[in-house]
Amino acid sequence: MTTIDPLETYVSGHEFKMFIGGQFTDGADLERRDVRDPSTGKVVTTVPAASAVDVEAAIAAAAEAQPAWEALGLSGRIACIDRFAHLVRENRERLAMLDAIDCGNPVDAMRGDIDICEAYFDGWPALAKSMRGDVIPASQGNLHYTAHRPYGVVGRITAFNHPAFYAITRPLPSLITGNTLVMKPSDETTLSTLALAELYAEAFPRGVVNIVSGGASAGDAIVTSSQIKRIGFTGSVPTGLLIQRRAAESGHIKHISLELGGKNAMVVFPDVDLDEAVEGAIFGMNLNVCQGQSCGSNSRIMVHAAIYDEFVNLLSSKLDRYRVGIAYDESTDVGPVVSQAHWDRVNSYIEAGVAEGATLVRGGGRPTGVPNGGHYIEPALFADVTLDMRIGREEIFGPVMSVFRWDDYDAMIAEVNALDLGLAASVWTNNLAIAHKTAGELEAGYVWINDSTRHYFGTPFGGAKNSGLGREESADELLSFLERKVVHTRLGDPRSALSRMLG
Numbered sequence: 001m002t003t004i005d006p007l008e009t010y011v012s013g014h015e016f017k018m019f020i021g022g023q024f025t026d027g028a029d030l031e032r033r034d035v036r037d038p039s040t041g042k043v044v045t046t047v048p049a050a051s052a053v054d055v056e057a058a059i060a061a062a063a064e065a066q067p068a069w070e071a072l073g074l075s076g077r078i079a080c081i082d083r084f085a086h087l088v089r090e091n092r093e094r095l096a097m098l099d100a101i102d103c104g105n106p107v108d109a110m111r112g113d114i115d116i117c118e119a120y121f122d123g124w125p126a127l128a129k130s131m132r133g134d135v136i137p138a139s140q141g142n143l144h145y146t147a148h149r150p151y152g153v154v155g156r157i158t159a160f161n162h163p164a165f166y167a168i169t170r171p172l173p174s175l176i177t178g179n180t181l182v183m184k185p186s187d188e189t190t191l192s193t194l195a196l197a198e199l200y201a202e203a204f205p206r207g208v209v210n211i212v213s214g215g216a217s218a219g220d221a222i223v224t225s226s227q228i229k230r231i232g233f234t235g236s237v238p239t240g241l242l243i244q245r246r247a248a249e250s251g252h253i254k255h256i257s258l259e260l261g262g263k264n265a266m267v268v269f270p271d272v273d274l275d276e277a278v279e280g281a282i283f284g285m286n287l288n289v290c291q292g293q294s295c296g297s298n299s300r301i302m303v304h305a306a307i308y309d310e311f312v313n314l315l316s317s318k319l320d321r322y323r324v325g326i327a328y329d330e331s332t333d334v335g336p337v338v339s340q341a342h343w344d345r346v347n348s349y350i351e352a353g354v355a356e357g358a359t360l361v362r363g364g365g366r367p368t369g370v371p372n373g374g375h376y377i378e379p380a381l382f383a384d385v386t387l388d389m390r391i392g393r394e395e396i397f398g399p400v401m402s403v404f405r406w407d408d409y410d411a412m413i414a415e416v417n418a419l420d421l422g423l424a425a426s427v428w429t430n431n432l433a434i435a436h437k438t439a440g441e442l443e444a445g446y447v448w449i450n451d452s453t454r455h456y457f458g459t460p461f462g463g464a465k466n467s468g469l470g471r472e473e474s475a476d477e478l479l480s481f482l483e484r485k486v487v488h489t490r491l492g493d494p495r496s497a498l499s500r501m502l503g
């Protein structure tokens, strides 16, 4: 196997540009922002920072391209998606490496992210082909049917944690339904999305997909544009709330879907296979995919008192096998968190956990043998966590696991449901009746029984309570990119029509 220098091969000498109206551009005011490699903390390149003028240009290009894109019809649009899928496969290694370099996620996990996209390349065309309108027998002498129309231009704003995966899969349901797109990745992790612009350029007609890079102001320009009626957002609860407010302040009614944060509970009953449940706890944290920086991570583990000590000890010893290191080093299990600012944030939670009386069983410090400037944290395990502690109730979005002890079922359910977050949860028991009763009582948009974190295309994914609005990856999402219209035809009395026509 030849060893390459990933930075040399995939970043140095490459130009990262925005993609507006079929043109690669540095933006109107040529402003750029540094890109740091979280594994070393060093600046590795720069990317454009979009101004409001660039966002407006992107929206105008998308609006101009939309009628022809819609008129192309479903089979024409699917042909473009198929072409794009082929290009993504060809660029798997480059995209995965860019995410490792830019985001800090282990490169092999990022190869996995690209592979998962296959389910979306297959799933969206199949769902779109099966879509039907309704004929509704609402009255005599009239024909009522429903038709669907795209909104026009869709704005997509995404989070930092799975950059290429979002930039590949999130556009698909809006595009296949005949909308055109302005997409903005997180300003923390833009490289793979800007690289994907080259593939979008090859696969889609000019103006159908537009990509701008930038932060809050670029996102705000998308959210408040009069030409964007539909926004898909993935990110934190505070930004989600702000987006709803700013959209309303724009004076335009907008359809907004929000995929937001979670503080997901894993509920463990005393009858579980301990080893399986502990493996499930680690897997469900997404530690070796994105350092626990996942909305779906089971960061609150509620373990029954009868097996509590055994569970915590086994979890602690199993965590020892995870090697923290450079994200693009093939032997790394857990990479650095995305930025110094995020490291400071996660570290402040670790300090708060200790100060508030939780037991730090393992981790939480800087691992040895890693580059000095990198943003590394040894996965932290806290026991004796309670709901009044910040680590017990706030989303940390990092490699920190909090284990609660319970012995009263109703009190445990009340604790899980006490938060205003409700993205996902999991239930671990071999008793089916208990499993389904508990799944029914947990306030979450997605509940696993004896599993966690995996979600499959076709099953509606999204949060309850403050964790979101709308459901993705399913027929629900496809319909959410279409406006429904009823067509009412007055047929009248066919007998009088016949006699008027034929005498």
Ligand code: NAD
Binding pocket: 157, 158, 159, 160, 161, 184, 185, 186, 187, 214, 215, 216, 217, 218, 219, 220, 223, 234, 235, 236, 237, 239, 240, 242, 243, 258, 259, 260, 261, 262, 294, 295, 296, 395, 397, 423, 463, 467, 468
């Ligand atoms: P974030 O809210 O800081 O940023 C998300 C996106 O919003 C970025 O592209 C950012 O540039 C943009 N943005 C920031 N301010 C904006 C504004 N005023 N107007 C418009 N856009 C703006 O979130 P993050 O740190 O990138 O991601 C972490 C959060 O995302 C966590 O809370 C996590 O749980 C959540 N998340 C949820 C899901 C899900 O599917 N439910 C998936 C991934 C991440």
